[in-house]
Amino acid sequence: MIEVQGVSKYYGTIPALRDVTFQVGQGEVIGFLGPNGAGKSTTMRILTGFTPASRGTARVAGFEVHQSPLEVKRRVGYLPERVPLYDEMVVGAFLRYVAEIKGIARAARTTEVGRAMERCGLLGMEKRTLRNLSKGYRQRVGLAQALLGSPPVLILDEPTVGLDPRQIIEIRKMIAELGQDHTVLLSTHILPEVAMVCQRVLILNEGRIVAENRMDQFQGGDAEARARELESAFMAAITRDRALEEGAA
C-alpha cells in the first residue's frame, strides 16, 4: 500500500532523511519510532504530498506522490503532529467543510460526519468552537477529519501526544480497530504504545532506518513484556547506529 524507495530529504544542506526505504502492506499497522528529529514527521509529510522528497520515490496505493498528488491525497487521511485547526470554526462546520473537500456527496455528508464524530467520541461537541477545545479534544477532531471519507491509508503523526491516560487508552483501542480495515502508519515516542497496536515497527535515527522489527518476534507473554523487549531493541539500534556513525567519522 505504501512503498518508499530511496527517499532523501534535505532542508538546505541539512539532511532530514537519508536513503529511506520501506514498505507497508495493506491492512498493516506500522509504528515509526525514533528520537526527536529522527525524520518521522518528514517521512509522513512526504507521503502526504505536503513536502516533496529531494530524492527517491514514494508511492501510495501505486500512485507516485509527486506525479499524481490528487490520487494519493484522496486515499490518505492525515493527522499532522501539531493538529492545526481553524480556531474560529465550530467542530461540526469544520468537519462538514473537510467532508465537502474530500468529495463526499452532499446527501452522505451528514451521516459521514456523524460516523466520524461518533468514532472519535465527539458526539455532542458539534457546536463547540475549536479554539476552546482541550488538547485531547483537538486531537480527536484531528483524527475525525482524517477518518472522513474512510481513506484506505491513515497517516497519524503522534496521535496520542498530550492526551490523558484514559484518552490514550481509547485512542489506542480505536487505532487497533481501524487497523482491521485501514493501513495505518503512526509515529510515537511511546514504546508500549507500539507494542500494543502495531504489527511492525520501524526505528529511525538521524534520518535513516536503523532497525525493523515485527512485533511477533518478541516472545514476551503480555504487552508490557513485549514493550520491554522492544525498548532494548530500540536502544540497541540507536547505540549501534551512533557507534557506526562515530566509526565512520
Add this chain to the structure above:
Amino acid sequence: MRNTWAVCKREFASYFSTPVGYAAAGIFAALAGLGFAVYFIDYATMSQSPRLYGFTTAPDFEETMLSPYLVFCGQMIMFLSPLLTMRLIAEERHRGTIELLLTYPLRDREVIFGKYLASLGMVAVLLLFVAVQVALVGYYTRVEPAVLLLGVLTVFLMGAAFSSLGLFVSSITRNQVTSGTLAFGLCLLLYFTGIMGEYLPKTNPTPTAWPDMARAVAGILYGLFRGFVTELDLDAHAKQMAQGIVRPSDLVYYPLFSIFFLFLTFRALESRNWRSGS
C-alpha cells in the same frame, strides 16, 4: 469547481466569525458615508450657484457627484483591501493549517480561486453600502444607468485588482502583519506612482546637446517609462470608466492586473515543490 466553492465558503464565513469582516465593513461604511455626504454637499453648493464654479448650467450630476464618489469608494477599498487579504494564505502558514489544506485532495487553483473569490465576496459586501447610498439618490433623481453600472463595476474591478495583489503578498509571507503591511505599502506605492506620473514631462527630457541617436533611444525608453508609470496608476483608469467613458485599455487594465498577480500567487504556492527549504 465544488472544491473552489467549499474553500470560498469557509474563507468567507471566517471573515464574519472573526472581527475582520465587521471591522472592514464598519470602517468602509463610515468612510463611504462621509465621502457621500462631502461629495453631495459639494454638488449642492455648485448647483445653487453654478456660475461661481465655472458652469453655465447646473453641473452634470453624474460627472460632478456620482463618479468622483465612486472613485473615492474605490480608493477606500484600496486602503482596506490589505485587511481583507492579509490572512488568506499567510494565516494558514502561521497556524499550520496549510499542512491540512495542502494534503486534502485539492488542486492549487481550487485553493487560490476559492480564497480569491472569498475576498471578492467581501468587496461585494462593501459595495452593498454604496448601493444603499446610490439607491437613496436614485429615489430623488434620475441617474444615468450606464454611468451607474460602469461606475459600480469599476469600483468592483478595482477591489478585485487590490485583492489579487493582497492575495499574492499573503502567499509569500508567513505572518499576517507582514503581509498586511506589505500589501498596504504596495497599494500606496501604486497610488503615488500615479500622482508622480502627472509630473513627468510629456516631451523627451534629454538635453539637446546629446547626439540625435542617443536622444532618440533615450526618448523611446523615457516614453515607455512614462507610459508605464501613468498607466500603472490604479485610479487613473477608474476616473474615466466611472464617468461611463469606456476605453478598452481601462476595461482590460483591472482584469489584466488581477490575472498577473493570480499567476504570481500560483507560482508562489507551487514553489513549495522545488524550494529546498520547508
